[in-house]
Amino acid sequence: MFSERVSQVEADATVRFNAAQQAFNEGAANTIDQAQQLANTVVRETRTNALGARAVAVFLLRNQQAVAGPEINDISLVSNAKEVVISPQLQAAVSQGGEEHQYWQSQEIVNDDDVPVAALAIGKQVNLPVAHNYAMYIVYSLEAEERTVSTMLRTVVAGSISLLLLLGMLIWLVTYRVLGPVQGTAQAARRLSNGDFDVRVNVRGHDELAVLARSFNNMAESLQTTIQEYDELSKLQQRFVSDVSHELRTPLTTIKMAGEMIYDARDDFDPLAKRSAELLHDQVERFDTMLADLLEISRYDAQAARPDFEFTDLTALTETVMSDAETLALKQGVVMRLHAPQYPVRAEIDEKRIERVIRNMVVNAIEHAESKPVEITIAEDNDAISIRVRDYGIGMTEEVSAHVFDRFYRADPARARTTGGTGLGLAIATEDVNLHDGKLEAKGEPGKGSAFMMTLPRRHGGTFKQPALQLWEDGNLLPKKSSKGRPAALPKQFTAIDNPSSKLPSPPSASKTNGVLK
Template structure:
């Protein structure tokens, strides 16, 4: 249990840490994603820091090795001279018991010393006679050499087959910590063997190495900063025109077709700016030409629709007269009168839809919003389409709230949208029920129309709102639609600031969802009803 509690505590603190880290690093991450110049400069600084750091470390380390090697060569050369001098001086004493040998060793050390005894950084010379009890070790100064001359080094110098040995040691002399290069060598005399230790301070070499490291570090830091500045300047030269091009492209996409980039010089960026300006000019000409063609097309559609109204009214009067007298005609003529009446109805509906589309295209469509209860509208649409549903064997099922659903909408346009949706659902239901569901929340109201017919293929949920598009053009019409109903419906939804969406799956039917804001002008965020029906996997009989 304590382990589990500890793990839970660690996980909790870890989540808190991650949350705070994410919150406080968000501006940096956002700047990293948005700024190409920042990324280039940062990568340049990191790469140059690694390169300069590695090179500087190599230079400093190599320089320190050279300084140490030079000090070793000088110390070894001096040691050789001093060993030869000591051997000659000690050859005057034929035996170790000579009472003057001890004083001779002290005089020899003083003779070998070539520094200032008062300087704690001077070299230290010591002679030891490990095999002679009557002789004690002597040094040029009263310095404790136990930290400098280790037992391992003494054995390496004085043992059988001993020779020259070296090591680097650090000792505290007169309160100052000094690093020494210690050399030891045996000295063969007439009475036996003694050891000569030559301890050279490495103070100057350490100072030179530290100075070199500081110089390399300062130079490397200055070089990295310089590279960062150069990278920033170079990137700025490239990024600035790109940013200008991006801002110009944004203005062009916003409809400001006269925006152009400034062309300076004859380099690649100037060629880019000139090519961008040429592209913008071509786009402007094409857009203006297409807008003019679209305007002429809308005007043609509107004019034709209006001009057809007058002859259509005359033909309608004549057709109504013939249709009213059809019982007195022979069966073939009576059938022709019925067909004429039906096609005139479709033609008049097509003209009405064309006029409505032309008003949307021209931007003249206006929303006459008022506070309206949507429940009666849905019931009225279902009632008007009940005859058609009964003829094709479809049941319209209403799922409506028990309380009024009030929204600020244009009732005429909402009823037209529902009439199109329910009519299309009945036409495609294939004798299966059609469900109409109404729901609302504080911000939006949604109406779904669900059928269980042939459904929609993948991708067709976006095509159904195109003008004159049909999922199956070969299928016999039941409602005599014009192919513009859903196009007008989606424009009506957009005029309200709402959504009209479709879902469908082959063999599972389709569902359309109309979502409108409760208050006119509000922005929709979510819909009270799902677009994909919950019963999509339920078999409907």
């Protein structure tokens, strides 16, 4: 619309400028007064003729670049408007453009009702007799076009509002009739995933949504039945383990007593019988350990485990475990190093159970270290205490790491134990740590070793956001910084190898010499 109006105004202005120039050329004016009179007449005629194109003003102004000479007074005739001016920018463009070109500019004027409206001002140079170089400007109102645009905008806005209301009603209808059942099914699925196996979806109609609801209900019912069957099997298994463990305790005690008597008298036997007595003693001890583990697992299954919490120095507890494991470490050719703060690291724990966890991690690391060092690191922060045991032996794959805490799980033959484990040690350790609201983690890489880390809250019933150590660190295994501004951890070597040809790395220079246990 604006472009059409510009074309219309330009065409009308061209006609008016040509007519004005022709009148100036044919006018008989030999003096400046005659030129002034002729200019007044031409401007009035131009305004009258341009009224049909809604012209509101005609100006005849001295050209800004005109040479000095006779001048007439500037003329301005304004109708149907109050404030109309020609901008300096348009005057400059016309004065520099020559007599062949006309220029236009959109602007704002004030009509008779004191309302600002849009307008177009068009200018062109004209040549007057005697006075010579002047410029004529015609201002055309765009008020009608502006009203049309405003009406169209109001119509569009009203239509848009109506359309939005209609769309809103349609969306609400679709949401209620279509998405509502889908959302209900999604909520039921979330409840089902959270363990609510009694949840069902209301079935309405016979469309695809009804088919979805019936399929969900069938799935939930099937899943509930399967879970109940597994739960019954699990209870049966737990009861079987508990019953067998208790029933075997009495005969095993008798067998153990008889085996110890035979073992004590083994030196009186011939070599073959002596070896048999030793094998009998070892297997009875292993069976006793397995039975003890089964009894402990049955206590957890029956939720009969009752921890005895008290504040304990975990550094001292770890040193005790390492001292007890020294014989095994010497046998395996392993150096154990302890990295711990030089002050007591205390937490509220069941000492017996946590000692069992630490012992399990340390012994497991020694057995799979392949005569390489075992690093035990203790670190703390405001909420948690972490104990990490790291070896550099054969390591383990991600699949093994994912199942290493499962009951009776045994890894590949390359990780065969030397102490005849039961396959329950790490499972019991997991239950012990869970009893403390802690976390037990494991990670390994084939050929790079394994790391086991236990993280416990400092107080019973406490929580923590993250461990005080990283589980897997290829570089420096020491804590990155000491906690609470206390002295940082220093390595302490616990097992010395007397073999001078050993290729084990020597302890760091910061190690305590009095930390070596002989």
